[in-house]
Amino acid sequence: MKFFTLVWAGLKRKKLRTSLTLLSVFVAFLLFGLLCAIKEAFTAGVSLAGADRLIVRHKVSLIMNLPESYRARIEKIPGVAAVLSFTWFNGVYQNEPRNFFGSFPVSDPAKFFQIYPEYLLPEDQLEAWLKTRTGAIVGRTLAERFGWKIGDRIPLTSPIWPRKNGGAWEFDVVGIYDGAKKGTDTSGFYFRYDYFDEGRARGEGLVGWYGVKIEDPDHAAEVAAAIDAEFANSPYETKSEPEGAFIQGFAQQIGDIGTILIAILSAVFFTILLVAGNTMAQSVRERTEELGVLKAMGFSNGLVLTIVLLESCLLTALGGLTGLGAAWLIAARGSPVPNMLPVFYLPLQYVGIGVGLVLALGLVAGIVPALQAMRLQIAVALRRNA
Amino acid sequence: MTANNGTLVRVQGVDKIFRRGSEEIHVLKGLNLEVPKGEFLALMGPSGSGKSTLLNLIGGLDRPTRGVVEIGGERIDQMSDRELAAWRSRHVGLVFQFYNLLPVLNAHRNVELPLLLTHLTKAERSKHVDTALKVVGLSHRARHYPRTLSGGEQQRVGIARAIVTDPTLLLCDEPTGDLDRKSGDEVLSLLQALSREHGKTIIMVTHDPHASARATRTLHLDKGQLTDEPVK
Ligand SMILES: Nc1ncnc2c1ncn2[C@@H]1O[C@H](COP(=O)(O)OP(=O)(O)OP(=O)(O)O)[C@@H](O)[C@H]1O
Ligand SMILES: [Mg+2]
Numbered sequence: 001m002k003f004f005t006l007v008w009a010g011l012k013r014k015k016l017r018t019s020l021t022l023l024s025v026f027v028a029f030l031l032f033g034l035l036c037a038i039k040e041a042f043t044a045g046v047s048l049a050g051a052d053r054l055i056v057r058h059k060v061s062l063i064m065n066l067p068e069s070y071r072a073r074i075e076k077i078p079g080v081a082a083v084l085s086f087t088w089f090n091g092v093y094q095n096e097p098r099n100f101f102g103s104f105p106v107s108d109p110a111k112f113f114q115i116y117p118e119y120l121l122p123e124d125q126l127e128a129w130l131k132t133r134t135g136a137i138v139g140r141t142l143a144e145r146f147g148w149k150i151g152d153r154i155p156l157t158s159p160i161w162p163r164k165n166g167g168a169w170e171f172d173v174v175g176i177y178d179g180a181k182k183g184t185d186t187s188g189f190y191f192r193y194d195y196f197d198e199g200r201a202r203g204e205g206l207v208g209w210y211g212v213k214i215e216d217p218d219h220a221a222e223v224a225a226a227i228d229a230e231f232a233n234s235p236y237e238t239k240s241e242p243e244g245a246f247i248q249g250f251a252q253q254i255g256d257i258g259t260i261l262i263a264i265l266s267a268v269f270f271t272i273l274l275v276a277g278n279t280m281a282q283s284v285r286e287r288t289e290e291l292g293v294l295k296a297m298g299f300s301n302g303l304v305l306t307i308v309l310l311e312s313c314l315l316t317a318l319g320g321l322t323g324l325g326a327a328w329l330i331a332a333r334g335s336p337v338p339n340m341l342p343v344f345y346l347p348l349q350y351v352g353i354g355v356g357l358v359l360a361l362g363l364v365a366g367i368v369p370a371l372q373a374m375r376l377q378i379a380v381a382l383r384r385n386a
Numbered sequence: 387m388t389a390n391n392g393t394l395v396r397v398q399g400v401d402k403i404f405r406r407g408s409e410e411i412h413v414l415k416g417l418n419l420e421v422p423k424g425e426f427l428a429l430m431g432p433s434g435s436g437k438s439t440l441l442n443l444i445g446g447l448d449r450p451t452r453g454v455v456e457i458g459g460e461r462i463d464q465m466s467d468r469e470l471a472a473w474r475s476r477h478v479g480l481v482f483q484f485y486n487l488l489p490v491l492n493a494h495r496n497v498e499l500p501l502l503l504t505h506l507t508k509a510e511r512s513k514h515v516d517t518a519l520k521v522v523g524l525s526h527r528a529r530h531y532p533r534t535l536s537g538g539e540q541q542r543v544g545i546a547r548a549i550v551t552d553p554t555l556l557l558c559d560e561p562t563g564d565l566d567r568k569s570g571d572e573v574l575s576l577l578q579a580l581s582r583e584h585g586k587t588i589i590m591v592t593h594d595p596h597a598s599a600r601a602t603r604t605l606h607l608d609k610g611q612l613t614d615e616p617v618k
Contacts, residue, residue, distance in 0.1 A: 002502050002508070003502060006488075006491075006499070009488065009495075010490070013489075289486060290486070290488055293488075294499070296445070297475060297480070297499060298471050298473075298474040298476070298478075298500065299471065299475075299503065300467075300468055300472070301467060378442075379439075379442050379447055379448040382447075382482070
């Protein structure tokens with residue numbers, strides 16, 4: 001692109017002004033990238049949720065428990081492929097409240113990876129888990145966070161579930177699972193229900209909720225209704241819903257993250273548009289004679305328009321792409337708050353949207369000055385000299 | 387592109403009227419001019435008499451209100467903006483009183499600008515730029531930025547930029563107007579050499595009799611028309 005020097009020269013003219021504008025655009029896109037990562041962190045579960053899974057919980061509240069005996073009854077309902085119970089354990093490592101992560105006893109380890117194919121565990125590690133009552137499997141992110149390895153013995157305390165003998169719960173790491181794709185939460189800690197139920201001081205026979213794999217996602221509503229009907233009018237009535245709806249409901253308790261982020265970003269981009277637009281307008285105004293000279297040499301109106309637009313796009317691209325890059329690097333280093341937002345990365349589709357925004361911003365900020373430059377009359381532009 | 391009789395520029399019955407609000411300024415009135423190929427013509431006249439206006443019409447930077455402007459047999463007054471731009475890039479080299487170099491580009495890049503509109507490769511462009519800078523005697527200043535050059539040097543870069551495309555016509559609007567006598571003389575010698583040795587057709591607007599003395603012919607603009615005699 002032989003006109004590049006000319007475009008580039010336009011930006012070099014006022015280095016301080018260009019640098020300040022670049023910095024604002026950089027910050028805006030850094031913010032954009034990080035907010036997208038945060039939004040993704042809040043909603044990751046929803047998009048990854050299995051369409052073929054239901055969550056069965058207590059009708060009144062998620063924090064109320066259900067009998068473990070339901071598992072066998074749910075399994076018999078037509079359309080159900082497999083059932084697993086979970087309980088919110090709230091385990092804390094080394095008695096340090098910050099060392100908190102999702103930890104759950106699961107009732108049927110053999111079925112775990114069948115119901116949750118997004119988690120990958122080597123065959124021999126699964127066998128070890130089935131053989132070891134105190135065995136636990138740990139997600140890759142969590143294992144890396146604390147430097148745990150297979151064979152480590154991990155003591156956890158739970159404020160909800162104290163142990164009969166009063167001491168800490170002890171678990172043997174028998175496996176470390178990975179996510180089948182990017183964005184899969186691998187910060188979980190899963191251990192065996194039999195070990196848990198036998199050891200706990202109270203609440204024997206109770207579990208938190210069930211994860212149910214169904215045979216046909218198209219019949220999710222019918223199967224959910226059948227499960228709830230099965231336990232209607234019992235002391236423990238259930239509420240069954242697709243996993244995606246469940247996670248979404250959970251995220252919505254925190255607020256409609258998406259709307260808030262869009263509001264913030266709109267304000268940011270509006271400001272940036274003014275900053276970049278002003279820079280371009282000034283740049284063109286200062287160069288009236290120069291643009292006149294270029295036209296006098298034979299640069300066509302369209303070419304002058306293109307050069308100003310390219311300059312504007314180069315300005316936003318330099319600031320915007322480095323901002324997106326910085327956001328990507330920061331996100332790639334992992335979650336700054338792993339116990340709150342275990343999944344933290346910048347999905348490629350948001351990078352794509354960001355690149356689109358960079359371009360749109362450049363075009364919108366540059367269009368008015370570019371049109372002015374295009375319409376500039378040579379004789380008038382050159383007379384400004386006199 | 388020379389017309390049969392060797393006339394390069396033919397201006398016939400040209401009127402130029404500027405409108406400023408309700409006010410009309412009738413700058414050129416039925417003006418006629420013929421410039422043969424290879425001539426070095428000086429245009430003189432009082433300030434505001436319309437010298438720059440006439441030069442702009444000949445260079446295709448503006449259009450007459452009435453009349454014919456024909457260069458090398460082409461009616462440039464009838465061309466569209468786009469056609470005019472392309473025509474200028476091929477046929478006109480412009481030299482300005484205040485040089486009008488781009489301050490952010492070095493001498494080499496400034497001279498290269500008109501060549502960006504051609505299909506030449508980077509290497510070919512570089513060769514042309516080197517030649518043009520050599521003609522104006524500034525090969526050793528190629529990497530210098532305008533602000534590090536003297537006025538006379540800047541104007542010579544301006545001339546190099548004007549001739550780098552080997553245009554049919556060189557139009558200079560007070561090329562020595564902002565220079566001291568010595569630098570001015572250098573620029574005038576250069577223009578004279580371009581005319582004599584390279585056969586360039588040059589039209590130069592000037593206030594300076596010293597400058598017009600270097601030209602092959604001098605015309606005076608008065609009351610919208612050209613005369614051979616200076617205005618009393
Ligand atoms: N674009 C324009 N709009 C309105 N008036 C103009 C325009 N261009 C020139 N004029 C007027 O036309 C007249 C001639 O202007 P021009 O610049 O051609 O004079 P000049 O002979 O070159 O003068 P100088 O020696 O000062 O450069 C002046 O009165 C000027 O104000
Ligand atoms: Mg003038």
